[in-house]
Amino acid sequence: MRERYEVVIGLEVHVQLTTKTKIFCGCSTAYGGRPNSHTCPVCLGMPGTLPVLNRQVVEDAIKAGLATHCSIAPRSIFARKNYFYPDLPPGYQISQLELPICEGGHLDIETEGRGERRIGITRIHMEADAGKLLHSSEAGVGSLVDLNRASTPLLEVVSEPDMRSSDEAIAYLKQLHQIVRYLNICSGNMEEGAFRCDANVSVRPFGQQALGTRAELKNINSFRFIKEGIEYEVERQIELIEDGGTVVQETRLFDSDTGTTRSMRGKEEAHDYRYFPDPDLVPMVVDADWIGRVKEQLPELPAEKLQRFMEEFELPEAVAQVLTAERPLADYFEACTRLHPDPRTCANWVMGDVQRMLNETGLAIDKIPISAPMLCGILERIADNTISGKLGKQVFDLMWESGKDADTIIEEQGLKQVSDTGAIEAMVEEVIRANPEQAEEFSSGKDKLLGFFVGQVMRASRGKANPAMVNELLCKKLRDQ
Amino acid sequence: MELTDLTIHEMVRQLRGGELSAVALTEACLKRIGATDTHINAFITVCREEALAAARQADDRLAQARQIQQDAPMLTGIPVALKDLFVTAEIRTTCASKMLADFIPPYEGAVVRKLKEQGAVIVGKLNMDEFAMGSSSESSAYGAVRNPWDLGRVSGGSSGGSAACVAARQVPASLGTDTGGSIRQPASHCGVVGLKPTYGRVSRSGVVPLASSLDQVGPLTRNVRDCAIMLQAIAGYDPADSTSVNTPVPDYLAGLEEGVAGKKIGMPQEYFNSELDPEVKRAVEKVVETYRNLGAEVVEMSLPHSKYAVSCCYLLSAAEASSNMARYDGVRFGTRVDPGKGLVEMYTATRSQGFGAEVKRRIMFGTLALSSDYYDAYYVKAQKVRTLIREDFTAAFSEVDYILTPATPASAFALGDKNADPLLMYQSDVFTVAANLAGICGLSLPCGSSSAGLPIGVQLLGRPFDEAGLLRIAYAYEQTETWHKAKPEL
Numbered sequence: 001m002r003e004r005y006e007v008v009i010g011l012e013v014h015v016q017l018t019t020k021t022k023i024f025c026g027c028s029t030a031y032g033g034r035p036n037s038h039t040c041p042v043c044l045g046m047p048g049t050l051p052v053l054n055r056q057v058v059e060d061a062i063k064a065g066l067a068t069h070c071s072i073a074p075r076s077i078f079a080r081k082n083y084f085y086p087d088l089p090p091g092y093q094i095s096q097l098e099l100p101i102c103e104g105g106h107l108d109i110e111t112e113g114r115g116e117r118r119i120g121i122t123r124i125h126m127e128a129d130a131g132k133l134l135h136s137s138e139a140g141v142g143s144l145v146d147l148n149r150a151s152t153p154l155l156e157v158v159s160e161p162d163m164r165s166s167d168e169a170i171a172y173l174k175q176l177h178q179i180v181r182y183l184n185i186c187s188g189n190m191e192e193g194a195f196r197c198d199a200n201v202s203v204r205p206f207g208q209q210a211l212g213t214r215a216e217l218k219n220i221n222s223f224r225f226i227k228e229g230i231e232y233e234v235e236r237q238i239e240l241i242e243d244g245g246t247v248v249q250e251t252r253l254f255d256s257d258t259g260t261t262r263s264m265r266g267k268e269e270a271h272d273y274r275y276f277p278d279p280d281l282v283p284m285v286v287d288a289d290w291i292g293r294v295k296e297q298l299p300e301l302p303a304e305k306l307q308r309f310m311e312e313f314e315l316p317e318a319v320a321q322v323l324t325a326e327r328p329l330a331d332y333f334e335a336c337t338r339l340h341p342d343p344r345t346c347a348n349w350v351m352g353d354v355q356r357m358l359n360e361t362g363l364a365i366d367k368i369p370i371s372a373p374m375l376c377g378i379l380e381r382i383a384d385n386t387i388s389g390k391l392g393k394q395v396f397d398l399m400w401e402s403g404k405d406a407d408t409i410i411e412e413q414g415l416k417q418v419s420d421t422g423a424i425e426a427m428v429e430e431v432i433r434a435n436p437e438q439a440e441e442f443s444s445g446k447d448k449l450l451g452f453f454v455g456q457v458m459r460a461s462r463g464k465a466n467p468a469m470v471n472e473l474l475c476k477k478l479r480d481q
Numbered sequence: 482m483e484l485t486d487l488t489i490h491e492m493v494r495q496l497r498g499g500e501l502s503a504v505a506l507t508e509a510c511l512k513r514i515g516a517t518d519t520h521i522n523a524f525i526t527v528c529r530e531e532a533l534a535a536a537r538q539a540d541d542r543l544a545q546a547r548q549i550q551q552d553a554p555m556l557t558g559i560p561v562a563l564k565d566l567f568v569t570a571e572i573r574t575t576c577a578s579k580m581l582a583d584f585i586p587p588y589e590g591a592v593v594r595k596l597k598e599q600g601a602v603i604v605g606k607l608n609m610d611e612f613a614m615g616s617s618s619e620s621s622a623y624g625a626v627r628n629p630w631d632l633g634r635v636s637g638g639s640s641g642g643s644a645a646c647v648a649a650r651q652v653p654a655s656l657g658t659d660t661g662g663s664i665r666q667p668a669s670h671c672g673v674v675g676l677k678p679t680y681g682r683v684s685r686s687g688v689v690p691l692a693s694s695l696d697q698v699g700p701l702t703r704n705v706r707d708c709a710i711m712l713q714a715i716a717g718y719d720p721a722d723s724t725s726v727n728t729p730v731p732d733y734l735a736g737l738e739e740g741v742a743g744k745k746i747g748m749p750q751e752y753f754n755s756e757l758d759p760e761v762k763r764a765v766e767k768v769v770e771t772y773r774n775l776g777a778e779v780v781e782m783s784l785p786h787s788k789y790a791v792s793c794c795y796l797l798s799a800a801e802a803s804s805n806m807a808r809y810d811g812v813r814f815g816t817r818v819d820p821g822k823g824l825v826e827m828y829t830a831t832r833s834q835g836f837g838a839e840v841k842r843r844i845m846f847g848t849l850a851l852s853s854d855y856y857d858a859y860y861v862k863a864q865k866v867r868t869l870i871r872e873d874f875t876a877a878f879s880e881v882d883y884i885l886t887p888a889t890p891a892s893a894f895a896l897g898d899k900n901a902d903p904l905l906m907y908q909s910d911v912f913t914v915a916a917n918l919a920g921i922c923g924l925s926l927p928c929g930s931s932s933a934g935l936p937i938g939v940q941l942l943g944r945p946f947d948e949a950g951l952l953r954i955a956y957a958y959e960q961t962e963t964w965h966k967a968k969p970e971l
Contacts, residue, residue, distance in 0.1 A: 041588045045808045047581070047689040048568040048590060050722050080804050082851070084828055091807020143824075145812065274851035276860060279694035279801055281723050 005203045005241075007234050008211055009169045010161035013176060014154050015186045016129065016194040017060050023128050023153035024051030024094065031192050035134075035146035043151035045089025050280050053078075057153040058101070058284065060185040061126050062294045064155055065102030067179050067301055068121050072291050076101045078126075078281045082274040086145050087131040095156075097275045100125035101286070107179075108303075109171040111164075119172045120160030129154050155185075161200065161211060166230040170223055173197060178302050182327045190221050197226055201233045202247070212237070213247040217261060220254050229254035233261050305330055313343035322351055328365040335372035340379045349375060353396050370399050377406035388467055391415050419466040421473070424457070427465065428473045431456045442478050450474060484509040485650045486968070489559055489707040492653060496543055496558045503539035503558030507532050507602050510560040514604070514651045517971050520632055523646040525565045525623050526573050527605040532560065535602040542600055556714050557600030562655045564643050565606040566613060566689040567593055567698075572603075576689050577621035578611045580809045580816050580835035590687015591719040592656065592698055599714045604652055607642030611837045612806070613663055613691040615639050616909045617899065620839040625896055628671060629969040630935050634893040637667030637909075639691075643701045644671035648936075648969060654702045654711050658688060660695045661794045662913025665925035668701050669888035669938025672927045672967060674708045674955070675701045677913075679945045680920035681726035683712075684719030690805050692798035693724070695917040704965050705926065705956040709733040712948060731949050741957045742776030747881035751787040752912055758891035764929030764937040765887045771961050772885070777954070782881060784873045787915060789866050794914035795907055796850055796863040803847025809835060842903065867918045874919040878944045883954055886912050888925035888938035912940060922948050926955050927964035936964070 022029055025042035042049040065072050076099045080092040105121035131150035135143050157176060163169045177195055180186040187194045196219050202212035215233055220226045232254075237247050251270075252261040300308070302324055309320040309330070324330045329350070336346040354375070358365060378399070382392045387410055398409045410416055418424060431453060432439050442449045450471075457470045484506055487495070495501035511529055518524050539558035546553035563569065566576045570589040575581045596603065610620040618626035618641025626641035628634040629649040636645040640657025644667035647655055657664040659677035668675025676699045683698040690696050700711030713734065718727040748769065753762065769779050811817035811831030818830040836844070850859035877884060890911060899906040916923035922943045929937035939958075943951035959965055 041586075044813055046568075046586065046588070046814060047574070047576070047584070047808065048566070048586075048687045049588075050686050052721060052723055082804050082807060084807065084810060086810070086812045086824065089808060089813060091810060092804055272853050274804070274848065274853075274856075276800060276804070276851055276856075279692070279724075280690075 002238060004205055005234075005238050006206045006208075007164055008161045008202045008204065008214075009163040009166075009230060010200040010214075011159045011163070011169060011172065012198040012200070013157045013159075013173065014129075014196045015064070015157060015180050017057060017153040017155065017185050018187055019054055019056045019060065019153055021054055022151040023054050023057050023126065024151055027151070029152045033148050035144070036148060038148040039150070043089065044147060045091070051094060051278075053281060053284065054153060057126055058286065059294055060153070060183070061101045061124060061155055062286065062291060063183045063185055063298060064157070064180065065105065065124055066291070066295055066298060067183055068102075068105040068107055068124070068157070068176075070102035070105030070121060070124060072286055073099055073101055073103065074287065075099065075283050075285050077283045078278045079275045080278045083271050085130070086143070087133050087147070087150065089131070089147060089150055093128055093130065094278055094281070095127035096125035101284070107172060107175050109168060109175060111168050111171065114164065114168075117162070117168065119162045119168075122158045122160055124155055124157050127154050127156060128152070161202075166227045166234075169199065169230055170227055173223060173226065175302070178325065182299055182302055184299070184327075190223075193221060196221050199226060199230055199233075201230055201237070203234060203237045203241070213249050215247065215249070215261070216251045217254050218251055218264060225254060225256050228256075228259050229261060232259060236261065299327065313337060313347070315343065315347055319347055319351065323347060326365065332365055332368070332372055336376055336379075339373055339376035342383075345379055349379065353393060357397075357400055369403055370396070374399060374405055381406050381410060385417055385419060385466055385468075386410060387415055387417050388463065391417075391463060415464060417466050418461055418464045419469060421469065424461075424465055424469050424473055425477075427457050427460045428470070428477050431460060432477055439478060450478075453478070483513075483650075485513045485653075487653065488704055489653045489702065489710050492559055493555060493710070496539075497546070497552055499543070499547060503536040503543065503602060504533065506558060507536035507560050507604065510604055510652050513649075514646075517629075517649050517651060520971065521627050521629055521636075521645050521649050521651075522624050523608055523626055523636075523642040523649065523651060524562070524605045525575055525577060525608050525621075525642070528572055528603060531572065532602050532604040535597075536560075539600045539602060554599045555710055556596065558602060559600070559654070560602045560604045560652045561596060561711075562605050562607050562643070562646050562652045563593070563603060564609050564640050564655070564657045566609065566658060567606075567656060568687040568689065569593055569603070569606065572606065574606065574689070575623070576612045577609045577623055578836065578840070579622045582622070582816060584815050588687070591684035591721060592715050593687055595715055595717075601714070607640075607646060607655060609642055609657075610639035611840050612689070612802070613639040613658060613660060614802070614839045614843050616662070616666060616906050617894070617896075618642060618667070619896065619900060620837055622837060627896070628893050628935075629971060630672065631893065631933070634895050634935065635670065635898075637670035637889075637893060639663040639667075640675075640701065641667045644668050644673055644675065647671070647673045647701050647703055649971060650703075650968065654700055654707055656698060656711075656715070657701055658691070658696050658698050659913075659917065660691045660798055661917050662910040664699045664701060665888050665913045665923055665938070665940055666910060669925045669927075669940075670893035670936065672936030672938070672964065672969075673701050673703055674705055674924065674926045674965065675699065676708050676712060676924045676948070676951075677916060677922060678712065678716065678948055679726075679922040680917075681724055682922070682946065682948065683715050684717070684722040684725045686719055686721040690801075692801040693805065694801060695794065695798055697917070705952055705959045706734070706737060708924070708955075709737055709952045712952070716948070726946075728946055733949050733952055736949060736953055737956050739953055740775065741772060741954045744777045744883065744954060745881045746772055746777050746779045746883045746885050746954070747782035747877060748779060748885055749782055749784040749787065749877070751784055752886040756890055757887060760929075760931045761887050761889070761891060761937050765885070765939050768928045768939045768958060769885065771958055772954075775957055775961070779885070780881065782877055782884070784870075784877060784884075784915065786866065786869045786873050790870055790915040790918060791907055791911055793863045793866040793870065794910070794918055796846075796859055797867065797918075799843040799847035800850045800860050800863075801847070803844045803851065806836075806840065806844050811835070839903070870915055871919045874915070874921055874942075882944075883951065884942040886940045886942070888912060888940040892931040892933070892935035892937055916942055921945050922951055924951050924955055926959065927967070928958075928962070929964060930967070936967075
């Protein structure tokens, strides 16, 4: 029966901007801090205070709009969304309703079975975040209000109901997440709520034009939970319809403990937000010049970078995808390619040892103790045969701990490759002498034993003998005898 | 003559010359307030100690300036009082509401800061209609303001205390706010000069709003020259108020005496209808005669959408106010009434007990006007009417330089007279509301006295940012009469 239903998903994503100050006052937007320490009369909603728009917020919104193919409104207005809640100091949220700053964009996603799909972006608008309530179980304490987050700038990115599965929703979200991180306008930290999502989910029989009644899933803070929430909701709705019931329009909360959703409020209890243009703020005018300047500042976006990496560095798509997943990693890789002639070697190291150590230590790429020039120091010593590739990995681990450069480590640890023909010859002869039986077998055609001899010589040199020379000399000596 | 009878202009001269000390002047004002305010109730808070400290500082500043043979800033040592919706740091700011009975703000806005920088001595906070909602200053939680000319009558409102304190010579100047006539109407009822500048001319930061798109701060004084001095001190762009306009502030005193010869003044026929009190009509017609004699051309004209102005203004101001009032929820500041049964109950109890009847009426009215079912029929339509009214004035000002109307339909009414009928009360702003909708500047000044001995005012309206011109023609008229010199007996 599941197969008879088409799933329809639209997403509203709240993107918390990384501006230094709040959207309508000069308070810090830093996460955490003593409760209510990042507040002032304006963001506390004290009488007689007025909002003044943070210009950076507008720029960030324009960036997001341009990166998602939206048109930027030459004139847009802020509106008040009125409702009472203790985390909302003025009793209204300053947001945008009519004339948002961005409209009519899209993202293209790869889907399973439907090829590349274009997901429409209805609008992107700017708004102020609310504060937080802390509910104490302690007697007499009740609920406490922390307004540090109040008035932190948000972008709300509203999609068209164009997604047809939880996987498509995740693909869209991940791409949007990647873009706002690339634009450097959002930390992307979902645990801190810097990137959060409401999902509108409905089902309808295939072929039906009209949308089914939707449920809105609120504020889910991880990709996994979004997927689980949508999937639970789809099953719930189909089951309901199959059992002869009807889906009601409502807001539902996802419970990550049980993987289920439950009703938060119905349509009847929905607020009438009494939106109207905020008379404390003037219409915001964005001229072509300004848009042009922002456009010039736009970084290369993930899709373009992926394409370029594949062409310029001749990397397979899968590799390029890993390297471009996050801008700092891509930048790191590119810095290496500028210092080292072989991009594939750089790619192998970045995807190999660099990623391994980042994963093991939980560090972010921008906190990596081995800079691109330091890594390339190792690659260079491998290329010029000072050390073997295998010892290179050892140098890498030592470098991570000590922060010393490659040459210092090679020197201190005595890792320098032995390329002295005489020394290697002596070792080769010693090994052949010590293993006469194997030498005999080799002579009688057992070529596979070469590996045994190489291993013996390398052990004798404690890994430092130049493997190519060892090979060459062994072959020569074994055949000569 | 007492010190409190001096005009600001005269005070400035004597203070700068060292003939008068700021402390003596402030003490004289405090004494006058002490002697008269039990009758008038113009003040909610008198800041005796703060005022005397500021006066001592002003005297130091004046002395220093004299020493280096320079002028101290114009307002140095001048006592002023503020409508109690100007947020004042460390001084209680009530908005005449129980909701803010104990609210002592930790901050203040541009206008108060400018006054202080200029050396003005703030002697107290003035009574008003609760949150500026009213036209009689009777909706105050601190009792009604009484008209100094007749204690049985209203002072007008909402800046009733601001008008009454100047008329009673408690202070030479005050500040009020005007959303639909709240400076000009009480000025008219109390026989003083009241100016509502162009929207955006004076910062609204630190001014508790009634309706953000209509409110404007302005001075009330005993004469036009003093009004110009006060406007000079408070006008100007403020980056903290996005709606303030960054246009240069002219010297309002420089051209004050240039006269009205050659100016064209329009009389909108809609303002001279049958509902106009005959005594007021006669007084205003005499002003017209004076202007003609002074060389101005006075013509009849029309503002066709005038009859919609009151409904339009009340609807929009209630809509904005309903939202502006939302922050008084008992959570962070002000009054909290918590029955201990939960959040909604706390909100309900706080707002039920904190707000008076008129405030509640407007919150309900404004909430309805913004609700999704009525938004188009009320709010959107009112915005369209506002555009039409604004266009009326744009068209009018392409024909005439100034517009002359009565300030109010009648002189001050008796206390309690209109309390039972809010619509009747709203109609007392019929001649003043349009200027707020259009955002233009307007001024009312004394032009007569009724048979009962009550002041009558005339209203002059000017083009946006032509406060200088408006003051000039007001000054020209003022030179021909003595109404502004009349002093109520107290």
